[in-house]
Amino acid sequence: MNFFKRGLLSITRRKGKSLILLAVLFILGNVIAGAISISQATANVEESIKERLGTGATLELDYEALDSMDESEMMNFEIPNLGEELINQIGELPYVKYYDYNTTTFLASEEIESYNPMMEEAEGEVEMAGMGPQFQLKGVNYAPLLDIEEGKSELVDGRVFTDEEIENGTPVAIISKKLADLNNLQVGDTFSLSNQIYEFSESGEEEVLDSRDVPLEVIGIFEPKTVNSDSENPEEFDYMDMDFQNTIYVANALVSQEMEFAVGDMPEYEDYYVPFFVLNEPEDAEAFEEEVSPLLPELFIVRHASDSYDSIAAPIESMSNLSKYVLIASVITTILIIGLVVLLFLRDRKRELGIYLSLGEARMRVVGQIITEVLIISIIGMTLSLFTGNLLAQTVSDSLIDNDNNQREDEIYYYTEMQTDLTTEDVIDAYEVSLTGDFILLFYAVGIITILLSTVIPLIYIIRLNPKKIMM
């Protein structure tokens, strides 16, 4: 009858005490299982949403730092420009899958109409004279188009750019399907935009000073892949989609030429590029940022697409924090309560422990027997609370989300290069408390470590026992 068997025997011979310990462990196990369930579910949401947000990164001004500048600093501050050279240098880093940089201008057209769903609904061809530029001419450097590679849109007809076209600024364009259909344009057709220079008179009216035609040949047609096609608020107008539909992809060089025409003979004109890097893995983000930050001009920072997670995941984040606190508190409580309960039970068994020692049993084996007993009961209690704790977590988090979501203020959208169409609703939809293998493993690991820690107090008690005093 080794110490393991003795432990088993002690559990079955002391049913009342075993059941009390089991009940205490079951209750505490529920709290721990619930907290781990919620914290894992929130971690899973974070991972899956960040994956959906993609591995994109851009370099932009640190607007927070700009805001905190005082006036004199502001006056002396000259916005630095990211040169093509620096962008290429960063783009060659091993973390980068592919990259692009864009310079963008807006042009009007007298020949083609822009896509505007509001107008469609109005059913009238309202003449919008002098409405200004409606087409976003987006220069690219990456011939296969990042938006297509990244799955934001797909090429439904024609082809993407060639490297020569990019380099030479050949007047070819890729336009959206909606725009093409609206204007009866097909691959191979040519349309023209007009680059107009305005001047504002004193009365505030604008006057066209100069203009030139920009003829472009359609080589490809794309269609945006919208994630939220069935928006829950149909009356909410989707400006982002409209902008996307009216985007015309051309080579950077072409945009640059038009910008130069527009600024006229203003000296020292430099192209202003917004870079976009797609990293290999989400895990590369940190290393990429570390390596890139020192290369950047003052006040520039790296911004990741996944950064916007924080702004859309508020209800999940608050639950994640709550679950962490509950977990820590319940682990500490468990260590204390189980430690004291076991100690109390051991004092009743003082004579038994003394007998083992007087028979020459090593103290470590006596300790081993007690740990065995506590662990066996713990594993039973934990296994029971595994399921109920998980269920509890589902109920609790459902009501927490409801509560939090109802109190939520309208989200503030601010436009960035990496605008996402994922919303808090998507985040909440992705949230799911489930009984996964990972959860079970983690729960047992946390549980067993907690129980082992809780046996430290009883262990000290056993180490200090003096069998002579007990028995003679």
Next chain:
Amino acid sequence: MILEAKDLNYYYQDGESRRFVLKNTNVSFDKGKFYTILGQSGSGKTTLLSLLSAMDTPHNGEVVFDGKNILEIGHDNYRRNKVGIIFQSYNLIPTFTAVENVLVSMSITENELPDDHKTVAYNLLDYIGISQDKANRTVNKLSGGEQQRVAIARALSTNVELILADEPTGNLDEEMEQEIIDIFKKLAHEHKKCVIMVTHSNDIAEQSDQTFYLKKGVLNTNE
């Protein structure tokens, strides 16, 4: 000579002063003999036995088993493999059955034992006077005499040559007492064990092969 005490000194700290219970005690014991130690209450008999059984350590002097200091053997090792101890208050595990109590000590010792511990334990209990039916009862359902028999069986179960008993019959009636003394005599004379027993009773002392008297911290062979 199986066991020897050399210049044993033991005291209890009484505030600032030391109250000596044993002063330079020298004694030796042989196999095949039944010894008794007599002394008034408080004379230090239990203290002496705790030193001989390695339940405690003397402040001076040494306990030698088979020519080896028991500190060298290791106290746990010595209790596990060399000595069987019987206490006045039985000291059995109350939630275990009689046979389970015997099995506990058999699993702790490293001494060579027959493989089938259970059979050995039942046989041993039977030999000491505990039937199989009683052997399967939890010990708190046995009488005092029966419990002390179980404790004796436990002490014998590890196949040791040295048995130390501290007033094992203190709580028993005379008839039961005599039965246990007979067992001790048999163990010493037939099984060639060394049995050392602490007692109050002169009657018992007379039945032993040799009696030591403990008085004022010194052990003598006569009163």
